Amino acid sequence: xxxxxxxxxxxxxxxxxxxxxxxxxxxxxxxxxxxxxxxxxxxxxxxxxxxxxxxxxxxxxxxxxxxxxxxxxxxxxxxxxxxxxxxxxxxxxxxxxxxxxxxxxxxxxxxxxxx
Amino acid sequence: xxxxxxxxxxxxxxxxxxxxxxxxxxxxxxxxxxxxxxxxxxxxxxxxxxxxxxxxxxxxxxxxxxxxxxxxxxxxxxxxxxxxxxxxxxxxxxxxxxxxxxxxxxxxxxxxx
Numbered sequence: 001x002x003x004x005x006x007x008x009x010x011x012x013x014x015x016x017x018x019x020x021x022x023x024x025x026x027x028x029x030x031x032x033x034x035x036x037x038x039x040x041x042x043x044x045x046x047x048x049x050x051x052x053x054x055x056x057x058x059x060x061x062x063x064x065x066x067x068x069x070x071x072x073x074x075x076x077x078x079x080x081x082x083x084x085x086x087x088x089x090x091x092x093x094x095x096x097x098x099x100x101x102x103x104x105x106x107x108x109x110x111x112x113x114x115x
Numbered sequence: 116x117x118x119x120x121x122x123x124x125x126x127x128x129x130x131x132x133x134x135x136x137x138x139x140x141x142x143x144x145x146x147x148x149x150x151x152x153x154x155x156x157x158x159x160x161x162x163x164x165x166x167x168x169x170x171x172x173x174x175x176x177x178x179x180x181x182x183x184x185x186x187x188x189x190x191x192x193x194x195x196x197x198x199x200x201x202x203x204x205x206x207x208x209x210x211x212x213x214x215x216x217x218x219x220x221x222x223x224x225x226x227x228x
Contacts, residue, residue, distance in 0.1 A: 042204060042218040091158050101147050106158025
C-alpha cells in the first residue's frame with residue numbers, strides 16, 4: 001500500500017475485554033513501531049520490531065500488553081483485560097531499516113475507547 | 116521521567132506572524148532531533164530534523180534552532196498560515212542501539228486568518 005494502514009480506525013470496548021489492533025506497514029519497511037497517544041499527552045513508545053531481531057518491548061506499560069509481527073510485515077497489538085486508562089489513540093509507524101536518522105511514517109491510528 | 120519537555124502547550128498566532136515552539140532535553144546521548152506535524156485524525160508526519168553538529172536548519176518557512184550547551188531546540192514557523200494549524204511534536208533519539216524516538220507533549224498551533 002501507499003502508506004501505513006491501521007485497523008480498525010475506531011474501537012469501543014467494555015472494561016475487561018481483550019482487543020486486537022492491526023498495523024500494515026509500508027511494503028519493504030523492516031522497522032515497525034507502536035506508540036500510544038493519550039489526550040493532551042505526547043507519543044508514548046510501546047514496542048519496536050526490526051527485521052528478525054528480538055523486539056524492544058521496553059515501553060509496554062504492563063503484561064496485559066503484547067505485540068506480534070508475523071512474517072516481518074503485519075503487526076498486531078493485543079491488550080488483554082482492557083482498563084479505562086487504556087483509552088487512547090494507538091499509532092503504528094514504520095521505517096526502512098530503523099536507522100538513527102530515519103523518517104518514521106505513521107498510520108492514522110486506532111482510537112480505542114474503553115467504557 | 117519525561118526526557119523531552121515542550122512548550123507552550125497551545126499557541127495562537129495571527130496569519131503572517133512567527134510561531135515559536137521550544138523543547139528542552141535532559142539526555143546528553145540524544146543526537147537526532149526531528150519535529151513532527153500532526154493534523155486532526157491523521158498520524159504525525161516528519162516536518163524537519165536536525166543533528167547537533169549544526170546550530171540551525173532551514174526548510175522553506177520552517178527553521179530549527181539548536182543550542183547544544185543549553186540542551187534546547189526550537190521550531191520557528193515564519194509567515195504562519197492557517198494551513199499550518201496543527202499539533203507539533205518535538206522528538207529526540209539517542210545514538211547507539213536504542214531506536215525509539217522520545218516525543219515531547221505537543222503544541223497545538225492555531226493560526227488565525
